[in-house]
Amino acid sequence: MDKFVTIKSSIVPVQIDDIDTDQIIPARFLKATTRDGFGDNLFRDWRYDENNNPKKDFILNNSDYQGKILVAGKNFGCGSSREHAAWAIYDYGFKVVISSFFADIFKNNALNNGLLPVQVSDKFLQTIFDKVAENKHTELVVDLEKQEVEIVGAGVIEKFEINQYKKTCLINGYDDIDYLINMKDRIEAYEKTSKYLNLVS
Amino acid sequence: MGKTLFEKVWDAHVVSNITDGPDVLYIDKHLIHEVTSPQAFAGLEKRGLGLFRKNGIVATADHNVPTKDQHLPIKEALSRSQVQKLTDNCNKFGVTLYGLGHKYQGIVHVIGPELGITLPGMTMVCGDSHTSTHGAFGSIAFGIGTSEVEQVMATQCLMQSKPKTMKIEINGTLGKGVLSKDIILYIISKISASGGTGYFVEFAGSAIRALSMEARMTICNMAIEMGARGGMIAPDQTTFDYIKSREFAPKGAKFDEAVAYWKTLFTDEDAKFDTVYSWDAADIEPMITYGTNPGMGVKISQKVPTVNEIDPTGKTSFEKSLEYMGVDQGKTLLGKKVNYVFIGSCTNSRIEDLRLVAEFVKGKKKADNITAWIIPGSKQVEAQAQQEGIDKVLLEAGFELREPGCSACLGMNEDKIPKGEYCVSTSNRNFEGRQGPGARTFLVSPLTAAATAINGVVSDVREFV
Numbered sequence: 001m002d003k004f005v006t007i008k009s010s011i012v013p014v015q016i017d018d019i020d021t022d023q024i025i026p027a028r029f030l031k032a033t034t035r036d037g038f039g040d041n042l043f044r045d046w047r048y049d050e051n052n053n054p055k056k057d058f059i060l061n062n063s064d065y066q067g068k069i070l071v072a073g074k075n076f077g078c079g080s081s082r083e084h085a086a087w088a089i090y091d092y093g094f095k096v097v098i099s100s101f102f103a104d105i106f107k108n109n110a111l112n113n114g115l116l117p118v119q120v121s122d123k124f125l126q127t128i129f130d131k132v133a134e135n136k137h138t139e140l141v142v143d144l145e146k147q148e149v150e151i152v153g154a155g156v157i158e159k160f161e162i163n164q165y166k167k168t169c170l171i172n173g174y175d176d177i178d179y180l181i182n183m184k185d186r187i188e189a190y191e192k193t194s195k196y197l198n199l200v201s
Numbered sequence: 202m203g204k205t206l207f208e209k210v211w212d213a214h215v216v217s218n219i220t221d222g223p224d225v226l227y228i229d230k231h232l233i234h235e236v237t238s239p240q241a242f243a244g245l246e247k248r249g250l251g252l253f254r255k256n257g258i259v260a261t262a263d264h265n266v267p268t269k270d271q272h273l274p275i276k277e278a279l280s281r282s283q284v285q286k287l288t289d290n291c292n293k294f295g296v297t298l299y300g301l302g303h304k305y306q307g308i309v310h311v312i313g314p315e316l317g318i319t320l321p322g323m324t325m326v327c328g329d330s331h332t333s334t335h336g337a338f339g340s341i342a343f344g345i346g347t348s349e350v351e352q353v354m355a356t357q358c359l360m361q362s363k364p365k366t367m368k369i370e371i372n373g374t375l376g377k378g379v380l381s382k383d384i385i386l387y388i389i390s391k392i393s394a395s396g397g398t399g400y401f402v403e404f405a406g407s408a409i410r411a412l413s414m415e416a417r418m419t420i421c422n423m424a425i426e427m428g429a430r431g432g433m434i435a436p437d438q439t440t441f442d443y444i445k446s447r448e449f450a451p452k453g454a455k456f457d458e459a460v461a462y463w464k465t466l467f468t469d470e471d472a473k474f475d476t477v478y479s480w481d482a483a484d485i486e487p488m489i490t491y492g493t494n495p496g497m498g499v500k501i502s503q504k505v506p507t508v509n510e511i512d513p514t515g516k517t518s519f520e521k522s523l524e525y526m527g528v529d530q531g532k533t534l535l536g537k538k539v540n541y542v543f544i545g546s547c548t549n550s551r552i553e554d555l556r557l558v559a560e561f562v563k564g565k566k567k568a569d570n571i572t573a574w575i576i577p578g579s580k581q582v583e584a585q586a587q588q589e590g591i592d593k594v595l596l597e598a599g600f601e602l603r604e605p606g607c608s609a610c611l612g613m614n615e616d617k618i619p620k621g622e623y624c625v626s627t628s629n630r631n632f633e634g635r636q637g638p639g640a641r642t643f644l645v646s647p648l649t650a651a652a653t654a655i656n657g658v659v660s661d662v663r664e665f666v
Contacts, residue, residue, distance in 0.1 A: 017518040018394055018494050022632040027613035031265065031279035033239035033286045045634050050620070073518065075395040078428060078494070079632060080611075081330040082237065083346035104364075104398055104430050105330060109346035122514070163362060165222025175348065177248065180356040183217065183225065187253070187358055190216045196229040196323045199451050199459045 001114045003173035007095050007142045008152070010067035012059060013132050014043075019072055020079035021106065025088045027080075038084050039091030064136045068095045071128050075099075076117075077106025086110045096142045098149065100125040111166050112175060118142060118149055124158045127151065144170060203469025205366050206435050207401045210341045210466065214324045216358055223360040229323040231353045232309045233260045233296070235287040236613075237328025241351035242290040252294055253357040259318060260291050260298040263308045267615045268576050268603035271301055280614060305448075307579020307605040310334040310547035314418060315581055317447025321436035321463040326353060331547045331629065332431070333424040337417035338444075339436035339466045341401070344425065364430050365399055365475040368468075370406035373482035378662040380557075381416035382549060382627065382646035384408070385423040386488035386498045392478065394496035397429030400476065403468060404434050408482035414443040415553040422548045423629050426495040435467040487662055489534055490631045490644040492522040497631075499534075501649065501661050507531045525633055526641050534643065534659045538570065541624035542654040543636070544600075544647055545576030546610035549627035552585045554647045558600075559591040561651045561665070567599035568657025574616065575600050576608040600654065612637040625653045 029041040046058050054061040070089060076099040077085060086109040089097060097110065098118045110117045120128075131151055132138045139152040144167060150157045169175060180187075191197055204212070217225040233241075238260070245251070252258065265280035275281035284301065291298035299305040305312055310331050313319040321339040326332060328350045335342035345359065352359055371384055389396075402424050409417070417434050424432030441460050444450045451459045486500035499505060507530040511519050523530060544550070544558055555577065567573050575595055577583040583605055586592050595602050609616040610628040612635060618624040620639030627650050631642040643659065652662040 015517070016521065017515055020494065020630075020632045022611075022630070022635050026634055026638070027264070027611045030236050030613065031283050033283060034243065035240050045638055050638065075398070075428070078394060078398075079330065079425075079630060081328060081344035081346055083240075083328075083348060086346070101395060101398070103395070103428060105344055105346060109348065112346060112348035163222060165219055165360075176352050176360045177250075177355050180225065180352060180358055180360065181250070183356070183358070187216055187225075187227065187356060190227050191254075191357075194227065194229070195213065195462060196320070199320070199455055199462070200449075 001173045001175050004095070004114055004116055004144050004170040006144065007068055008139060009069050010137055010139050011069040011071050011128070011132060012065045012067055013129055014059060014070065014072045015129050017073035018075045018078055021077055021082050021085040022079055024077070024085040025082065030082060030084050035087050037091065038088035039093070042088040042092045068093060069098060069140055069142065070094045070096070071098045071125070073099065074101040074122070076102050078103040081105045083109040083113070086113045086115050090115045098125070098128065111170065114170060114173070116142065116144060116170065118160050120149060120158050120160060127156060203472040205468045205472045205474060206339060206403055206433055206466055207341065207366050208472070210322055210324070210339070211363060213322070223362045226324060226359050226361045228326050228353050228357055228359055229257070230318060230325045231258045232313055232325065232327035232332070233258055233350065234264055234309050234329065235262050235283045236264045237347050238350055239283065239286045239290065240347045241354055242294065244351040245354055250355045252296070252354050255295045257357055258296045258354070260287060260296050261306055261309050261312055262287055262300050264607045264611065265614050266301055266606040268606050268608045271604045277615065304580050307581065308547045308550065308607055310422065311550060311578030311582065314338070314414070315447065315579060317444055317450030320444065320450065320459070321440060322466050326359065330425045331422050333429070334418050334422040334547055336421040336424065336431045336433040337414060338440055339433055339463065341431060341433065343431040364401045367397060367400040367402045367429070367476040368474040369402055369404050370477070370479040371404070371408040371482050372406040372479070373408055375408060375482045375485060377666050378487055378648055379485055380646040380648060381412050381419045383485055383488045385420045386490065386495070386644060387480070387485045389423065389427045389496050390488065390498035391480070392427055394426060394494040395428040397424065397427035400429050402429045402432045404432055406479070409434060410437065413553060414439060415551040418551070419548055423495065426629055436463045487646060487649050489649065489659065491526065491528050491534060492519070493525055493631055493633050495629065495631060495644060497522065498644070501535065504531050504533050505529065535661060537623070537659045538657065539623035539625050539643070539653060539659060540570050540572060541618050541622055542571055542573040542650050543609045543624050543626040543628065544650050545574065545578070545608050546628035547578065548629045549647050550576055550578030550582065552582050554627070555582065555586050555591050556589070558647050558651045559594040561648060562598035562600065562655065563594050565598055565655050567654045570657045571654050573600040573654045574609065575602045577602070577605050579605050609636050611635060612640070625650050625659065
């Protein structure tokens with residue numbers, strides 16, 4: 001996993017609530033057996049029509065809006081557990097997703113891939129949408145070390161929460177397997193006491 | 202203070218706590234399928250790791266499989282290669298696979314319970330959000346991403362933060378024509394598609410207790426649709442009777458020992474939940490969704506809400522959703538013409554679902570405009586349906602009984618609903634394009650689906666009973 005460094009970037013705002021992982025990447029694009037290339041189909045059916053022509057009214061097709069930070073409405077990433085959704089967002093070039101609420105499985109998947117989900121208040125989220133409506137080149141700074149998001153030039157900063165273990169993993173580029181494989185002895189000791197393993201043995 | 206059912210099972214599986222971090226949770230059984238496992242196997246190989254406990258995994262092929270002519274090679278090349286990759290990986294790593302053509306093949310959340318793999322008090326995961334289904338047995342079961350699939354393969358453990366606990370009680374008696382699918386659609390319509398996020402839910406109350414195991418599975422299956430990581434129901438005699446003598450369930454003295462343990466799996470009287478909801482079963486009617494998330498549901502006799510009746514912050518998303526669906530605010534869905542009826546998916550494809558539909562359509566004919574697909578959840582469900590003559594009843598009514606798989610639930614395999622068409626569906630998600638690009642889904646119970654197939658328009662099954 002790549003190490004997470006502080007990001008300063010313009011943003012791509014998608015002001016829609018309840019964006020499910022079927023919208024982020026439809027099931028028919030989940031047939032690959034590697035992790036590569038999913039960014040091409042990010043938001044596929046919002047981004048392209050049935051003849052694969054870009055839909056002009058969708059923001060990813062508007063070159064005015066670019067950057068490493070995706071900002072979306074509440075309950076982002078609900079639905080299917082497909083990690084392909086996190087892969088697609090990261091592969092497209094985003095390093096951070098900001099919303100006022102994330103679905104649990106998506107949040108874990110993002111964290112396991114070096115994609116930082118930043119949960120902010122409804123009010124702060126609206127402020128970001130308002131600022132980018134005024135100026136499409138609005139930039140944010142996302143500082144994981146300080147756990148802060150700043151709207152550049154607006155003097156507005158909000159703190160965000162993150163599990164301290166996950167924070168350490170992101171900053172250092174570690175993943176959970178690196179941690180767990182060092183616990184082999186303890187896991188085997190647990191197995192000797194497991195009720196389930198005893199019942200099915 | 203006492204413990205909840207969830208806390209008892211969770212605490213019994215914690216290998217280690219990390220300060221300010223997640224728990225290391227031991228996973229008893231890991232189910233895998235072709236879509237979310239290939240990158241995990243590849244990751245293991247890249248790290249030079251093997252499986253921690255290979256008999257801790259069971260595999261099947263379900264998402265990509267066709268539901269016609271399963272004896273022939275899969276037509277679509279990418280689907281075929283993904284299913285083949287699963288076979289190759291299972292052979293290489295020594296994982297038990299119930300692949301295409303095997304008598305136990307089927308939707309992963311149908312075969313686990315019917316084979317006696319799913320047991321009370323265990324932890325189960327799968328790279329599929331509907332793993333919550335297995336919680337109906339009083340197990341902790343939840344969906345995970347592919348990185349986590351790799352973690353479990355490598356260590357039989359997961360790093361997980363302990364969720365909050367919620368209790369949802371449904372007391373009283375269900376009305377005629379109301380099924381467990383209606384209970385869960387009712388609950389999600391009350392607390393929204395995100396109301397359960399951050400929680401593990403226990404479903405309780407006399408109306409839940411009265412349900413069969415298969416009906417309970419339908420409820421826990423859709424716990425994820427309110428955002429909850431999983432749902433659970435405390436095991437009882439109904440659970441033990443269902444498990445007894447299933448293929449891989451404990452037998453003889455081991456079964457008795459198991460039941461003695463399982464009987465300790467309930468929420469203590471003095472245990473505390475973070476959140477509690479309670480509803481009266483008598484208030485539940487046959488339900489239907491009108492929008493593009495499972496929380497957008499109404500009683501079938503009610504009208505679709507108007508924009509003035511919903512939370513003002515959700516106005517834009519609400520209007521976008523209704524525009525996609527081609528549904529009018531303030532109007533009923535009853536009488537709306539639909540051309541497709543889909544009965545299947547890990548929510549409603551078990552033998553009881555098929556029996557209910559067959560009993561209802563016996564002696565009736567589907568409407569001319571309707572294409573009605575019924576997809577059994579597994580080879581075993583299919584065989585049972587044939588043994589009971591259900592296949593003939595359905596055929597005579599003009600329904601097509603196909604072969605097992607996820608089918609039109611997710612628009613991945615050959616079975617898709619065409620653009621713009623309405624489908625009355627017993628599956629679990631009504632997201633935009635879920636059943637195929639541009640397809641429009643109304644989620645309902647198997648009985649409402651059957652009634653709609655007969656009338657050719659959205660129908661209230663209570664007109665028939």
